[in-house]
Amino acid sequence: MSELHTVNKSPFEKSSFDSCMGHVLEGSAVLLYEDGVYAAMQGTTAEAKVKSAQGVKIYVLGPDLKARGIDAARLIDGVDVVDYAGFVDLTIEHDKVVAWV
């Protein structure tokens, strides 16, 4: 049983990203979108949490990166960019979707 966790708020605004990373299990995935994309950037306090997530794939929504002027080159290594179609695919690839709203 794998889960797709979605986080839509900045880790510097709300604790939903921290809560998510504290609960996510190996084999599951996290999609960062809306202001959640800031957690995928290099050089912030969120970086260590992203990197220490063992066996957890981290995705980020491309259109939301672009809307915030974040270049893909500034993302933490191993984070994959998806579009809305990719978002839909992720919800299907995992057994359930957990929204950390």
Add this chain to the structure above:
Amino acid sequence: MKFSIQINEGPYQHQASDSAYMFTKAALDKGHEIFRVFFYHDGVGNSTRLTTPPQDDRNIVNRWADLGKEHDLDLVVCVAAAQRRGIVDDGEAERNGKDATNIHPQFRISGLGQLIEAAVQSERLVVFGD
């Protein structure tokens, strides 16, 4: 695959309604079924036909209504959340003695049971909100 969508945030607040719309559109484009879109909490604000954004801005309500019409989507507004926030259809206007309605005809007001049914009937429930 059969999806249902839940929206807990009003239009023009942050981005939840926009994200939900883009997700729903992408799912439909891929040939998936949207069983229901349920507007809950401040999300009920997405259903008022009286919304008038500036001409160069997106009309979030009409965008949902147009997508709903095109794909025959069941756009359901939570009744208790709607009553609190002044979203009114003919039935609610009569029941509560209101002098006007404001819901867009593409939406319908119903109860929380519709959300539970959507969660049971759909293979995925995707929640957008604050």
